[in-house]
Amino acid sequence: MTPLRLALLDLIRKKTSTVIVIISVSVCVAAGGLFLRLSIMSGTRFATLVEGPNAVIGAKAGGIELLLGSLNQEGPYPDFIPGGLYQTLKQRIQFDDGSVYDPAGVRHIVPLVIFAQFGKYRVLGTDQEFFMQPNAPDSPRLLRGEWFGPGEEIIVGSEVARMNDIRVGDTLTAQSWTSRNQKNASPIRMRVTGVFEAGNSSWNRTCFSSIAEANRVFNNLIGPSTSTAAFDQLHYLLVYTRLGGFRSIATLINRRSVAELISVPEQKAHLENLTGTGIRLGVSVSFLILLLAGLSVTGVMVSRFDGMRMQMAVLKALGFTSSEMSRWLLWEGTILGFTSCILGATTDAAVFPLLLSLLGSALPSPDVVPSHIYYSAPFWIATLFGTTLAVIIPLFQLSRQDAHSLLKGL
């Protein structure tokens, strides 16, 4: 009888013990994998957050939501802010209470309005200010083509172009996206005039067109009787302030408008504090689970093999060599480890979407920050390593086994 057949028979015939081992190990694999993937997902969010603007203006929604919506292209469809604010910020204003808003504190402003989606990618309306941002780390640069005009033209981010094989001159069809609970989307055909260079930010997965094009879409949806000038709203204003400028803008925006101004560094630090603790906790728990999984696998396997010492002595007496018995144990460990990994990975894959929906906006959308099943691979490797390690101990015992004493019951 071959060692493999012996291992299979052993596993199949000792069903209860086999099933308990597989379930316990696969639960460890699934739990560890889930924690690790959540931690990675949470940590990856910071990698694509646009760097550059030090303030953002948007509808009152909470600092972190504003930060992530404007600079990481995630979250639900935001509320509007009056388009007039964009012009107001460029003027000096004296208020009745004597306070003054001085535009000298503002270095640069970029307007953004979300009006469509191309697949999972957002299409933003903006103006020439977007391309004239101060020399920030994530300033977008064209790889090919030219800036869009006011008509039905679009520039796509590097990921959008790569994933959809888009070239300059192609025409793409986006779907209008104009409200949080939109029911009917209408197609918008636009000609691609340029493709951005690949960077490290969420601009890679964003498309840009003109504010005029965005207004046209909004006006079409509002109704034919309305003039194109009727729609004048935005979602975000990305602001580069000068020293001391932030306080001046805050005076205007937070006290005298429906909008909210947030400090990007402050909100980033806040988000990092919140999720950083989660990430550290997640990684720590993952490693604890990994350690526990390894130990439980080893423990279960050692006790399983310990119960087979008599069987090993009989096999030795029947003429089985140590090498054959080692192969039998290794097969058994490998089959248990491999089956547990498959079951654990399947559970991980099945439970992960459910967990994401339960956690809601606490985590980025998988569209924004993908989390592949193979991120859990360290747990699979650790499990296979654990099951193999668990075999090493009985193998060592086997090498020192005194079959004569065992068979005599000494």
Next chain:
Amino acid sequence: MDISLTDIVVNLPDGRRSLFQIRELKIPYGSRMLIHGPSGIGKTTLLHLIAGLFLPDKGDVTVGDSRMRDMNDFQRSGLRRKKFGIVFQRLNLIEHLNAYENVVLPLPPVPESAERAVRSLDKVNLSKLRYERVTNLSLGEQQRVAIARVLASNASIVLADEPTSSVDDKNAKDVIDALLETSENKTLVVVSHDHRIRPRFDTVADFEQLTSS
């Protein structure tokens, strides 16, 4: 293939006291020997010694041309597999395997092995129970499975340890019949304290005399 034991000293596990000593024991090929003696004096140990499951503290065990002390563990396992068939006192069948699987267990993984196993089970009248787990078999049936395992192995030396210790007169006779039939043209060494089986053997050695000589 003769078996020879010379100047054997086997100590108890504490290493200080001797369990038994044998100056010389020769078992010629083809003989049917019963080694008789009371329980607990080292008969099983003697069988294990002959099978090379351990080495004596002093002295030599030789099987044919092979001196156990000159062989490593791997070589002794190989010799056991090729030349020995052992019926253990507690039978030592693998509980979760069926009768057929227990018989085929030590055989090489070739198609003929399956045929040999089936034939052996037929010979001990267990063909109908071949797919029955050994735990579902009676003690007598389990004993016959152990004998079928030896029969299938085609061993030239058959060692049996107290094969009749837990069976009634009728079953004891059947077991010895099966063993004698199994070991035709082979060497058979049985250790037992059972007086009922003495008349069935060509050579009967008293363990106590053997170890005091």
